[in-house]
Every structure is written in C-alpha cells, then in structure tokens.
Amino acid sequence: MALKTRGIITQVKKEATFNTAPTFTDADVIITEKTDVNPKVDTVERKSMSCSMIDKAGIPVRFTTEGSIDLEIDVKTNAFLGDVLFEAGLGAKLANGAIINANNIEKKSDGSGDATLYTVSDADVDRISLAIKKYFDSGDVVLQALGNVINKVDLEFKQADILSASFGLEGASYQTLTGQTVPACSNDDSVPLVGKNATFEYKGNSVCAKDIKVSIDNTITSTECITSEGYGDKTIVGKKISGSFTCLLEDFSYLNDLTNQTAGKLFLNISHAGKQIALYLPQIKITDAPITDDSNSLIEVTVNFIAEKAETEGEALMLAVKA
Numbered sequence: 001m002a003l004k005t006r007g008i009i010t011q012v013k014k015e016a017t018f019n020t021a022p023t024f025t026d027a028d029v030i031i032t033e034k035t036d037v038n039p040k041v042d043t044v045e046r047k048s049m050s051c052s053m054i055d056k057a058g059i060p061v062r063f064t065t066e067g068s069i070d071l072e073i074d075v076k077t078n079a080f081l082g083d084v085l086f087e088a089g090l091g092a093k094l095a096n097g098a099i100i101n102a103n104n105i106e107k108k109s110d111g112s113g114d115a116t117l118y119t120v121s122d123a124d125v126d127r128i129s130l131a132i133k134k135y136f137d138s139g140d141v142v143l144q145a146l147g148n149v150i151n152k153v154d155l156e157f158k159q160a161d162i163l164s165a166s167f168g169l170e171g172a173s174y175q176t177l178t179g180q181t182v183p184a185c186s187n188d189d190s191v192p193l194v195g196k197n198a199t200f201e202y203k204g205n206s207v208c209a210k211d212i213k214v215s216i217d218n219t220i221t222s223t224e225c226i227t228s229e230g231y232g233d234k235t236i237v238g239k240k241i242s243g244s245f246t247c248l249l250e251d252f253s254y255l256n257d258l259t260n261q262t263a264g265k266l267f268l269n270i271s272h273a274g275k276q277i278a279l280y281l282p283q284i285k286i287t288d289a290p291i292t293d294d295s296n297s298l299i300e301v302t303v304n305f306i307a308e309k310a311e312t313e314g315e316a317l318m319l320a321v322k323a
Contacts, residue, residue, distance in 0.1 A: 007135075029183050041060050042062040068168045072162050073155075080321060089216060092123070096114065115278075130148040132169075146171060157214075163277070170234070172234065202266055217242070241306065243304075247300065247301060280318040
C-alpha cells in the first residue's frame with residue numbers, strides 16, 4: 001500500500017549521550033510543516049588497479065543524515081510547540097527568565113519573570129544533540145536519525161501570515177526500523193502566532209516594517225575517531241546572528257548608520273490569540289541597505305544586519321514567549 005505524506009509523524013528528543021537513542025514517548029511528537037531528514041552515505045573510491053577499464057563501486061564508510069524541520073511558531077503554557085528545537089538551536093532556555101517590556105526584554109536570571117527566555121548561548125560547551133524518529137505512515141517504515149545538531153535556525157515574521165521557523169540539521173548516524181508502535185498524534189486546535197498588530201522598533205523608533213527575518217548560523221566541527229561509527233561527537237565552534245527587514249525609505253538614516261557603523265537596538269513584539277512572542281537584539285549593525293525604486297511604487301529599503309553581543313545586556317539575541 002502506498003504511504004501518504006499526511007500520515008508522517010515526527011518525534012524529537014534530547015539525547016542523554018551523543019548518538020545514542022533515548023526512549024521516545026507520545027510527548028515527543030512534534031507537529032511539523034515538513035520533516036526533511038535524509039540519510040547520507042559517504043563512500044571512498046577504490047584506488048587499486050583492476051583488469052578492467054570500468055571503475056568499481058566505492059565502499060560505504062560513513063552513514064549520516066542531513067536535512068531540516070519546518071514548523072509554525074506557536075506557544076502553549078509559556079513554551080514553544082516544538083520547544084526542544086528552539087532550545088537546541090539557540091543554545092539556552094530559562095523558564096520564567098524574562099519580562100517583556102514596552103521596548104525591550106528584561107532578563108531575570110533568578111527566574112522571577114513571567115515569560116520563558118531563549119538566548120543564543122555563548123558558552124564553550126552548549127551543544128544539544130537530538131534524536132529524531134520519522135514514521136512514514138507506518139510502524140514498519142521508520143527512519144531513526146541520531147546525533148543531530150542544529151546548524152541553522154531561520155525565524156520568519158511575515159506580515160498577515162503565520163510566523164514560521166526552520167531548523168537545519170546534521171546528524172551522526174541513522175537506522176531503518178520496523179515493528180515500531182506508531183505514537184499517538186492528536187490534531188491540536190491551537191492557533192499559531194500571526195504577524196499583525198505588532199510593535200517593531202529600531203533604535204527606539206517605531207518602524208512600519210515587513211518581511212522580518214532572523215537567522216542563527218551555528219558552525220559545527222565533527223570529531224572523527226577510528227573507534228566510533230563515523231563521528232565521535234559534534235561541537236559548535238562559532239555562531240553568527242544576522243537578519244533583515246524591509247520598510248519605506250523616508251531618509252538616509254539607515255545608509256548613514258551603515259556608513260558610520262552606528263549600533264542600534266531592534267525590538268519586535270507580537271500578541272495574538274492570547275499568546276505573545278518578543279524578539280530583542282540589543283546591538284545590531286547594518287551590513288547592507290539596498291534601495292528598491294521600481295516604477296509606480298513606493299521606494300523601499302531592505303536593511304540587512306548582524307547582531308553582536310551587547311555588554312550591557314550580556315546577550316546578542318533574546319527571544320521570549322508567554323501564553
């Protein structure tokens with residue numbers, strides 16, 4: 001019988017030990033827009049001479065995975081749905097770790113806040129590895145990917161549309177499984193966050209912006225050991241936070257900030273259906289500001305930026321949610 005995409009179920013869970021399968025439960029099911037986790041086989045070419053002009057097939061030496069998971073941004077009981085992906089992608093999470101103010105996010109390290117805080121961790125050891133099980137509409141067609149580390153997070157805050165997140169993954173191993181019990185998966189009627197009625201500020205000034213995007217790129221190095229099956233571990237060795245937004249061109253203030261490398265703060269706050277999400281970048285610098293002046297339209301500027309770690313707040317990015 002043909003398998004249906006609507007029957008795909010995804011489970012994601014933290015690994016206690018890198019590249020080792022945990023015990024999954026129904027609570028580990030994540031409703032995704034797309035789970036694109038694919039096996040990858042590395043082979044080595046045969047270099048020995050043979051009595052033929054035709055090359056021999058290479059020898060498989062490493063079985064890994066790569067891909068991405070996409071989902072709608074939704075919040076329930078002060079946490080993201082698919083919370084483990086946000087924590088692993090950014091690196092740090094603190095329950096009751098923030099208060100969302102009118103134009104910033106205030107970190108509460110003592111847990112006295114009323115919102116959950118996610119930050120891009122600057123710790124030396126902050127790698128969270130994930131195990132993923134993808135059921136292809138059957139308990140007998142299951143792909144288990146282990147040792148997954150998130151190499152990229154894309155957050156998109158688009159006007160009059162559902163907010164979305166995408167998580168790029170690279171894994172250390174995979175197995176094909178049969179005879180698995182398909183986990184329970186309920187159709188939650190929760191309403192995701194939508195890009196409208198938002199507050200958006202740059203340098204403390206309200207901006208009519210659209211197509212707001214933020215990306216976190218994690219540079220990962222893999223530890224190779226002859227004693228392991230391919231990779232012994234994966235470590236995040238660098239992080240880059242960048243983004244962009246588009247708005248109407250009213251003056252050359254963005255170009256001046258680019259020319260002078262003037263730092264500014266960026267704040268976004270969206271409330272919808274009794275839920276709230278706020279994004280705060282305490283120190284950004286503009287890297288490019290191309291102007292669009294198509295015929296018969298308003299002139300727009302797209303502001304591309306990079307976020308730096310701010311000394312005052314001690315963070316480069318703060319993301320807070322409450323519901």
